[in-house]
Amino acid sequence: MAARMAFSRLTRSLCEVGRSRSLLLQSARWVTSASKTLTVTMDDKTGIAEMSLNRPPVNSLSLEFMTEINIALEKLEHEKFCRGVIITSAIPKIFSAGLDILEMYQPKPERLSEFWKTLQDMWLLLFGSRLTTIAAINGHSPAGGALVAMSCDYRIMAPGFNIGLNETQLGIVPPFWFIDTMMHTIGSRQTELCCQKGLMLSTEEAARIGLVDKVVPLDQIASEAKAEMQSWLKIPVAAKLITKQTIRAPILEKLQTRQEADVQNFCNFAMKDSVQKSLGMYLENLKKKQKE
Numbered sequence: 001m002a003a004r005m006a007f008s009r010l011t012r013s014l015c016e017v018g019r020s021r022s023l024l025l026q027s028a029r030w031v032t033s034a035s036k037t038l039t040v041t042m043d044d045k046t047g048i049a050e051m052s053l054n055r056p057p058v059n060s061l062s063l064e065f066m067t068e069i070n071i072a073l074e075k076l077e078h079e080k081f082c083r084g085v086i087i088t089s090a091i092p093k094i095f096s097a098g099l100d101i102l103e104m105y106q107p108k109p110e111r112l113s114e115f116w117k118t119l120q121d122m123w124l125l126l127f128g129s130r131l132t133t134i135a136a137i138n139g140h141s142p143a144g145g146a147l148v149a150m151s152c153d154y155r156i157m158a159p160g161f162n163i164g165l166n167e168t169q170l171g172i173v174p175p176f177w178f179i180d181t182m183m184h185t186i187g188s189r190q191t192e193l194c195c196q197k198g199l200m201l202s203t204e205e206a207a208r209i210g211l212v213d214k215v216v217p218l219d220q221i222a223s224e225a226k227a228e229m230q231s232w233l234k235i236p237v238a239a240k241l242i243t244k245q246t247i248r249a250p251i252l253e254k255l256q257t258r259q260e261a262d263v264q265n266f267c268n269f270a271m272k273d274s275v276q277k278s279l280g281m282y283l284e285n286l287k288k289k290q291k292e
């Protein structure tokens, strides 16, 4: 059933991509999508795309921002010349501050479920992508930001920043598929330590436990990501993809088979008075911190 739905979505998107590509293709390097908050470029010669997040002040993931990301990811997924995508940030010192907390604080119920569904879709697209995906983490990357990075095939991070699933620090619970993604990356013991305590790790700490694959100076992160991508693209594509799918399919299926229930659980949980209170206090502290 899930596979049938994915196939029909794929054929629909292929038609759309075919149309938009003929309009957008101008030169070897072309912009597949450009808005104020998201720029996606594709190099036809190498098949490498770059997706640059640019939603000031902190690239927090709102409903609209994630919708834009999802459309771009789907386009790249079905663009036959595209072989890999590097995800990075255009905002100095911040990769992504994770979910937009304002979406969860005193929300309208309908928007809240739409928000969560869109987040699920983003993860399913990224974690399940046929493309080689590399996160060039050029800034802090808490919670949802870490999820984006962990969903990629490879992570390169610059020193001086933090990454981790810090949800418990906000009085909220990391969703099971956030935890699954982290377990897939660093194993269950390290995940338990990191998630229970809501640890935000330095780049070096993250590299030590395998949450990050390579540490490179900030000014080399873009070139290093491209070089790393080139090495991934040398591997026979079908062998690499089937291997990725074999490893990731059970993790993806776990959410695919309970998407609706997960939306419902999240909405019930987020609407609890105690959770709203925690989120309110956390937001207040973020603002206070700014004044200090």
Ligand SMILES: CCCCCCCC/C=C\C/C=C/C(=O)SCCNC(=O)CCNC(=O)[C@H](O)C(C)(C)COP(=O)(O)OP(=O)(O)OC[C@H]1O[C@@H](n2cnc3c(N)ncnc32)[C@H](O)[C@@H]1OP(=O)(O)O
Residues within 6 Å of the ligand: 057, 058, 060, 094, 096, 097, 098, 099, 100, 101, 102, 140, 142, 143, 144, 145, 166, 167, 170, 172, 173, 174, 175, 265, 266, 269, 270, 283, 286, 287, 289, 290
């Ligand atoms: C029964 C089980 C059911 C399961 C239910 C599951 C529920 C689980 C739900 C959700 C999972 C949650 C995932 C998340 O991603 S939550 C978000 C976590 N993110 C954070 O905690 C990051 C918070 N931000 C920071 O730490 C810092 O802002 C920073 C390090 C990213 C950047 O620091 P700095 O450059 O100093 O900027 P400021 O702190 O000054 O921030 C600027 C500005 O931006 C606002 N802001 C920051 N982060 C967020 C955010 N995530 N969402 C919304 N707004 C954010 C901040 O408040 C400032 O605003 P301003 O004062 O108006 O300028």
